[in-house]
Amino acid sequence: MKYDLKKNNQVPEGKIDKKWNNHKSILKLISPNNRSNFDIIIIGSGLSGGSAAASLSELGYKVKVFCYQDSPRRAHSVAAQGGINASKNYKGDNDSIYQLFHDTIKGGDYRSREANVYRLSEISSNIIDQCVAQGVPFARDYAGYLETRSFGGTKVARTFYAKGQTGQQLLLGCYSAICRQIGKGKIKMYNRHEMLDLVLVEGVARGIIARNLVSGKLEKHSAHAVVIASGGYGNVFFLSTNAMGANASCIWKVHKKGGLFANPCYTQIHPTCIPIHGEYQSKLTLMSESLRNDGRIWVPKKLEDANFIRNGIKKPENINEENRDYYLERRYPSFGNLVPRDVASRAAKERCDKGFGIENNENGEGVFLDFNSSIEKYGEEKANELGINNPSLEKKRQLGKEVIESKYGNLFHMYEKITEKNPYETPMKIYPAVHYTMGGLWVDYNLMSNIPGCFVIGEANFSDHGSNRLGASALMQGLADGYFILPYTIANYLAKYVTYKNENFSIKNVEFNKSESFVKNKIKRLIQNNGKKSVDFFHKKLGNIMWKYVGMSRNHTGLSKSINKIQELRNEFWNNVFVPGDVEDGLNTELEKAGRVADFLELGELMAMDALNRKESCGCHFREEYKTKEGEALRNDLHYKYVSAWEYQENKFISDEIMHKEYLDFNFVKLESRSYK
Amino acid sequence: MKELLNFKLKIWRQKNNQDKGYFKTYKVNNISPNSSFLEMLDILNNQILFDNKESTISFDHDCREGICGMCSLYINGRAHGPDNLVTTCQLYMRNFHNGETIYVEPWRAKPFPIIKDLIVDRSSFDRIIISGGFISVNTFGKTIDGNIIPIPKEKADKAFDAATCIGCGACVAACKNRSAMLFVSAKISQFSFLPQGRIERKKRVFNMISKMDEEGFGSCSNTKACEVECPKGISTEYITFVNKEYISSFT
Ligand SMILES: Cc1cc2nc3c(=O)[nH]c(=O)nc-3n(C[C@H](O)[C@H](O)[C@H](O)COP(=O)(O)OP(=O)(O)OC[C@H]3O[C@@H](n4cnc5c(N)ncnc54)[C@H](O)[C@@H]3O)c2cc1C
Numbered sequence A: 001m002k003y004d005l006k007k008n009n010q011v012p013e014g015k016i017d018k019k020w021n022n023h024k025s026i027l028k029l030i031s032p033n034n035r036s037n038f039d040i041i042i043i044g045s046g047l048s049g050g051s052a053a054a055s056l057s058e059l060g061y062k063v064k065v066f067c068y069q070d071s072p073r074r075a076h077s078v079a080a081q082g083g084i085n086a087s088k089n090y091k092g093d094n095d096s097i098y099q100l101f102h103d104t105i106k107g108g109d110y111r112s113r114e115a116n117v118y119r120l121s122e123i124s125s126n127i128i129d130q131c132v133a134q135g136v137p138f139a140r141d142y143a144g145y146l147e148t149r150s151f152g153g154t155k156v157a158r159t160f161y162a163k164g165q166t167g168q169q170l171l172l173g174c175y176s177a178i179c180r181q182i183g184k185g186k187i188k189m190y191n192r193h194e195m196l197d198l199v200l201v202e203g204v205a206r207g208i209i210a211r212n213l214v215s216g217k218l219e220k221h222s223a224h225a226v227v228i229a230s231g232g233y234g235n236v237f238f239l240s241t242n243a244m245g246a247n248a249s250c251i252w253k254v255h256k257k258g259g260l261f262a263n264p265c266y267t268q269i270h271p272t273c274i275p276i277h278g279e280y281q282s283k284l285t286l287m288s289e290s291l292r293n294d295g296r297i298w299v300p301k302k303l304e305d306a307n308f309i310r311n312g313i314k315k316p317e318n319i320n321e322e323n324r325d326y327y328l329e330r331r332y333p334s335f336g337n338l339v340p341r342d343v344a345s346r347a348a349k350e351r352c353d354k355g356f357g358i359e360n361n362e363n364g365e366g367v368f369l370d371f372n373s374s375i376e377k378y379g380e381e382k383a384n385e386l387g388i389n390n391p392s393l394e395k396k397r398q399l400g401k402e403v404i405e406s407k408y409g410n411l412f413h414m415y416e417k418i419t420e421k422n423p424y425e426t427p428m429k430i431y432p433a434v435h436y437t438m439g440g441l442w443v444d445y446n447l448m449s450n451i452p453g454c455f456v457i458g459e460a461n462f463s464d465h466g467s468n469r470l471g472a473s474a475l476m477q478g479l480a481d482g483y484f485i486l487p488y489t490i491a492n493y494l495a496k497y498v499t500y501k502n503e504n505f506s507i508k509n510v511e512f513n514k515s516e517s518f519v520k521n522k523i524k525r526l527i528q529n530n531g532k533k534s535v536d537f538f539h540k541k542l543g544n545i546m547w548k549y550v551g552m553s554r555n556h557t558g559l560s561k562s563i564n565k566i567q568e569l570r571n572e573f574w575n576n577v578f579v580p581g582d583v584e585d586g587l588n589t590e591l592e593k594a595g596r597v598a599d600f601l602e603l604g605e606l607m608a609m610d611a612l613n614r615k616e617s618c619g620c621h622f623r624e625e626y627k628t629k630e631g632e633a634l635r636n637d638l639h640y641k642y643v644s645a646w647e648y649q650e651n652k653f654i655s656d657e658i659m660h661k662e663y664l665d666f667n668f669v670k671l672e673s674r675s676y677k
Numbered sequence B: 001m002k003e004l005l006n007f008k009l010k011i012w013r014q015k016n017n018q019d020k021g022y023f024k025t026y027k028v029n030n031i032s033p034n035s036s037f038l039e040m041l042d043i044l045n046n047q048i049l050f051d052n053k054e055s056t057i058s059f060d061h062d063c064r065e066g067i068c069g070m071c072s073l074y075i076n077g078r079a080h081g082p083d084n085l086v087t088t089c090q091l092y093m094r095n096f097h098n099g100e101t102i103y104v105e106p107w108r109a110k111p112f113p114i115i116k117d118l119i120v121d122r123s124s125f126d127r128i129i130i131s132g133g134f135i136s137v138n139t140f141g142k143t144i145d146g147n148i149i150p151i152p153k154e155k156a157d158k159a160f161d162a163a164t165c166i167g168c169g170a171c172v173a174a175c176k177n178r179s180a181m182l183f184v185s186a187k188i189s190q191f192s193f194l195p196q197g198r199i200e201r202k203k204r205v206f207n208m209i210s211k212m213d214e215e216g217f218g219s220c221s222n223t224k225a226c227e228v229e230c231p232k233g234i235s236t237e238y239i240t241f242v243n244k245e246y247i248s249s250f251t
């Protein structure tokens, strides 16, 4: 067989807690004076690409970074709200590398690679130290020490945060490190550039074709290695919490050049987003998971009350305590509102499907996230602290609100701006939405894809999250990959080229011309199509299909249907899409969108195929046919304990892709069925 | 369902940096008051695409959550429009009256050249940061434990408040002198409040302010228009603070 993924995954032998250290000791090195002879291309300036760029140029490599925004500071990582995990045990709640490792493996429902997750847990502590040194203003307590809070799926408080803007603060740290290197001339930044193809020479990644989004010109760039850090593909669903420009084009281009695409069906649905409220809507807004620390989730116990609330006849305040169903606390007493995201999302869907939803939208989808009891509890504590005896309820609420504001002020502000409702006074309305993709390009332990010289880091790869991701672990992974793993492993790959002449790595190679004309033709085809429908029309339609059949829960019939529907839609797209402008024109946002949607229309089909293949329920992948009596996910370790990795067949259809399997071993943790009861 | 709204829009169209720009009038009808301003523009763009077969109106946006700093727009003479403490992507049509005429223009400032329609080039901000808006720590991961240097909570909070700047440039667009002082002072203050950043503070403030002048931003004359329009509520206090820092950088 061409791919024996288990053999090729480069996971070192030996005890799990020694693997990374042992591995590092055998990785090849490149001496400092040779490093500047190497060019490295990085696609993406988010936390993964940004941290990789800063570290690699710090080490002495010459780095080119590409992003589609106007500045690296705007990469989508900036939107992360809640926090970043690290097993520092500052709170003394018995956290440790092992606990973080175990929670993450369990959270991923035993579909991630054990060795990778262990390494991530080991590195997590360093990340916080690094960021503090860069001036990231993490939250601190009154003694001046770093503050933490707790996230879903864990019983310790290991999440470091900067109010509701952790992503922005971490990214600005990274961005400043990039800027420092740009100033030294070691990083060359290509803003407003989109990578449109990966160039291979004799099967090895040697460069890219990028489009300058301002001039519209295609550019060739060569390098000794290409690092993909382009983020996730949640926008395939059209409505998601992702930035509007977030796209799958970069990883999809690599896939079509031979890169295996792993676990495409794993999409995380985040339980706490603002519900959909209109047809015109362009995106969904996340309310950070950290809110679940202090908010209690409920719907009315009685159908008629739900009905009254939807129609505005009753307010949540009118439903008294005994008529509220705190369904997470009821079903999962030991984790309560802090169950992992997939569990919380499905539980919300279950209630809404049964008619208890409280939002007045098409499907009555929405549940309450209520801060009232926390406001009173904190108010009482604060009054005690201030020595106020017998405070009035009003006083207590005022003090409590201040505490809540200091923790989540900007999130509450955001909620109020969008919905016109004041969440200090009335509960928030939330509903699950597409948020994060755990699948991505397959990589080995060195973070290299199956294409030599093409590395993949951050959300773009599949490696650490299994079928579900616990909160605050994506930021951790992005930074671990970029700051602390890739710099070691990429040297090991580059070492064999130390004696090569640089001419071997030049855009003069015919492969660059071939790729360029391929890209040009594709652009021409889109622009000259002259159809009758807008790009957005197709994107929305695809999104509907994906959400309905490949969304929170899936079944055989729906998935099969979706595959046909996507194929039809794709044909219609290529016959009937309208993209204005000329091939030679400069900035053309419709053309940018068109290229991205064209790729989503292929990837969507692969996601459905992967979901159809996986006849088990695990993590975010819930197949209705496979569940326990209580309606919980029923995993099938005997037959599906593997990573599915799909191989594109040149000049064939998506439906002809071939699946390879990387069987997973769990030697350090015992496989257990995931319970949060 | 609340009543739907109709608008007349006067939008700045400009093909590229060389061409001359002009206002063009459009009409959009049946807009939900719960649509965001950018969603309204999406609807308009779809209309333009098929009615006129002309190129759609280009504007910058990405996160649509008020955090990436990518969106801009000067709306009825105000940066990010009539609502306070929000970015354009968080501005909702309920802030406008039915039948209103709305003027939409790009940020106007020499250091922000227009690229197309409503999109401007804000890379001068990046260049200011490149000139010294960082702590020169290596990224080797051999730093000391994050808790070794405690930071008083008030200081950490102040640094955080300064760090909330999203680099959108509204402060420049709102300022009659086209000064970038609010942006620059926010960044400088963040580091000056933290023990990690203090060692380089003199060099930093000098380099960043010199770079700001070199890029063609004007000087601050304390009109405080920036503070009014800043979507993140960055206070002009930081400007006062940085002025002191600047003077002491000479000693
Ligand atoms: C609203 C929201 C909140 C979140 N909150 C949290 C949280 O609290 N904790 C947590 O751990 N995780 C959180 N996440 C997840 C986390 O933010 C992301 O998974 C992570 O930031 C991804 O980082 P990245 O570096 O892989 O990619 P990104 O930050 O998405 O960066 C992608 C980069 O690639 C570039 N790019 C993409 N395609 C191309 C192309 N074709 N050509 C050129 N450049 C391209 C982009 O310009 C960008 O620079 C959140 C996600 C969202 C959406």
Ligand code: SF4
Pocket (backbone or CB within 6 Å): B164, B165, B166, B167, B168, B169, B170, B171, B172, B182, B183, B186, B229, B230, B231, B232, B233, B234
């Ligand atoms: S200071 Fe305010 S207005 Fe200026 S760039 Fe920062 S966030 Fe925007």
Ligand code: FES
Pocket (backbone or CB within 6 Å): B060, B061, B062, B063, B064, B065, B066, B067, B068, B069, B070, B071, B087, B088, B089, B090
């Ligand atoms: S689009 Fe990101 S701040 Fe407005």
